[in-house]
Structure formats: C-alpha cells, structure tokens
Amino acid sequence: MTEESEHGGPSVPQTRTARHRRIVDILNRQPVRSQSQLAKLLADDGLSVTQATLSRDLDELGAVKIRNTGGELIYAVPSEGGFRTPQAPLGGSAKEERMRRLSAELLISAEASANLVVLRTPPGAAQFLASAIDQAELHDILGTIAGDDTLMLISRDPAGGKALADHLLRLAQNDR
Template identity: 30%
Template sequence: MPKQTRQEIIKNLLNSNIVETQEQLVELLRDTGVDVTQATVSRDIKDMQLIKVPIRDGRYRYSLPVDNPATSAGSLDSVLSDALQSVGRQDYFVNLILSPGSGPAVASILQARADDRIFAIVPADASILLICRGSEEAIALTSELGILLEK
C-alpha cells in the first residue's frame, strides 16, 4: 500500500478514534486491513508531524497538527480548557501554568495561530512563557486566556 494512502487512513482513524499509543494505531490499521509494523507507524507519525494532546484524566491522544489558523482557535480553547491551571503577566511576559506534559501541544497550537501579538513562545513540560510585542498585547492575551480559566 502506498504511504500516502496509509497516511490518509491514519488521518481518518485519528478523526474517529481516541488513539493513545502507537500499538493502538497499529491494531486499528490492521482492523481496516492495513498490515503494518510499529516501526512503520512510528515513521508515519513523524512524517505526518502528529502531536500528542491532553485528554481528560491525565491521558494523551495522537492528533493531527494544526495548520489552519481558523481551526486552531477552537483547538486551543479545547486543549487549554483541559490543561490551563493559571495565567500570570509581568510587563510584556505572559506565563501559562499547565497540566504536566501539555506544554508542547499547547505551544504547537499557539505557534500555528500565528498571533501577531506574540513575539516568542518558550515552552516547557508544564508551562509556557509568551513574550509579547508590548504590554498592551500581554494584557489582552492575559485577559483572553483568563476567560478560559473561568469555563
């Protein structure tokens, strides 16, 4: 089977299933008649730039990368509502405290948004430092992200 076809099947599986491990993805592919090894799936994950995003109960699932700013706002809201624990601001810095392991996924979504107010994103495992272009931008971002804490 061509790689492109297999990767299209993977996209469909990720959109219709919660896949937490490579082994689960191998089994789902085999259930659809695609005989693959874990090594092949691992290469597909890297090639497709799949990310792991947090789900409830401290677990993670594979997800397609967000490359459309129109859809990334909804994805960010969803991921942040689960992961965000607090938001702080100092001058033009905004610090996000997140649930453990969610920093890279949230940073990836923030980068995909290409928000002009953000100059740089410094992710860690359970936090992200946003460096804004100015204090006004930092205040606006802090306010927007703080609303998600109230949900």
C-alpha cells in the same frame, strides 16, 4: 548564515533543521501540489534547495500526497503531538478553535509582567499547549517557550502581557 525573507519575516538559517521546519510550516498553511511549487515557496523565503534535496527532505519528514476536501492531491506531513496520520492543513479558525479547546483543558493559571505571560499547565502539557498557540498564529504573540508544566509567551506589545493573559484566561473559561 541567514537571509532576510522577502516577506519581512524572520531570517531563516540555511540549515537542514530550519529547512525542515519551514517545509512543515508551508505544508500546514497552504495546499502544495508539487515539489516545484514547494521549491518556489522556499525560494521566496530565501531558502534555495535542489529538487533532490527537497525530495529527500519530504521523505525524511514523512510527507505524503493526500486528497484535500477539494479533491486535489496535496503534500501533507504527520502532525505534531503524536498523531502520525498525515492530514490536510487546518484552516485558521480550526487552529484557533484547537487552541481555545486545549486552553480550556490544560490552562491552570496565567500571570503577566510587561510583555511576558507565564502559563501553568498539568505536568507534561506545556509543550502541547505551546504548539497549539504557535499554530494559531496569533499576531499579538511573538513566540512561546515551553518546559514541562510551564510556558512563557512573549507579547509583541511591550506592555501587552496582561491583555494577552486575560485573553487566554477568557478562552479557557468560555468552555467551562
């Protein structure tokens, strides 16, 4: 069962995995000081959850309270990519900078067709780069699919693949 988000975003299924993903997304995007605040944010997205379930979810995700740069105690989860120490969420520009840096380090080639872009990376790096691209939340990108050394980006624009590929290649070359 899925419900439409009040924010016009994608429908979110009422599953544990989807709820965990949404919790991580929220905690990575904004400071959350309490479980009640998190429950409200989830409810705004159509995910109704009890305090007991939310407490269990936070425990399963390894969430802890840390001090952000403003001195407030906020929930944080370990980041993806093997870094197990929870950190405060990166701002938008830091996420874009991370994507730029990883593109420069990992991008071997980019080819486009219609609204699709195929990126090549060294073996084992595609999912890492895809995660950085996803976290940068670029409006032009509908989604990513990653294998071992290849990832595919889907452009929102039906003919936007070439522009997206060119943009990523420019990002990668600016660091070299």
